[in-house]
Amino acid sequence: MIRAYNKKDKSKLIELLRQNTPDYFDTSEESDFENYLDNEIEDYFIYEEGTxxxxxxxxxxxxxxxxxxxxxxxVDPNLQGKGIGKKLTQHRINLLNKNPNIELIIVRTSQLVYKFYEKMGFKLEKIEKDFWAKDYDLYQMQMKTKY
Incomplete structure (x- = not known):
């Protein structure tokens, strides 16, 4: 099930980030994520089965x-490759394709994951070395919406 984030999810999401560190995130990004959850969140979705x-x-x-x-x-590292990331990404693309105020979707990722977004239809726009942290490069990608 995909549902909207609520504040009681925060500790579980910090744990999920830690499970993906250092394979996909640098340790320095945890405080950025906490700040995002506390102050910058607009729409954030949870893929959940049971609790x-x-x-x-x-x-x-x-x-x-x-x-x-x-x-x-x-995505939980033990469950990667099972379609969870694809479902979450497609859910957001579908929402954005229905929004007449949005013409372009951007994703800022790393060299570690950009191929996933490429398969979802995003096109590579630019690369910036060591953007997120040392050895975590920025791969900025984009996709036009249906508008």
Missing amino acids: RIKGSGGINYFPEKKLARISWDM
Whole structure:
């Protein structure tokens, strides 16, 4: 089931981030994620089965630029490759495709995951070395919406 985030999910999401560190996130990113959950969240979704959070991912909006950014995606490392990330990403793409104020979807990821987004239809726009932390490069990708 995909549902909206609520504040009681925070500790489980921090644990999910830690499970993905250092394979996909640098330890320095934990405080950024906490700040995001406390102050920058707009739409954030939880993939849950029973009471177990198996994945999560968000959307931030920039209506003045007619774009949205997919943000802070993560899946339980023991469940990667089982379609959870794809379902969460497709859920957000579907929402954004229904929004007449959004024409472009951006995802900022790393060299470790960009191929996943490529398979989802995103096109590589730019690369910036050591952007997130040392050895965690920025791979910025984009996709046009249906509008």
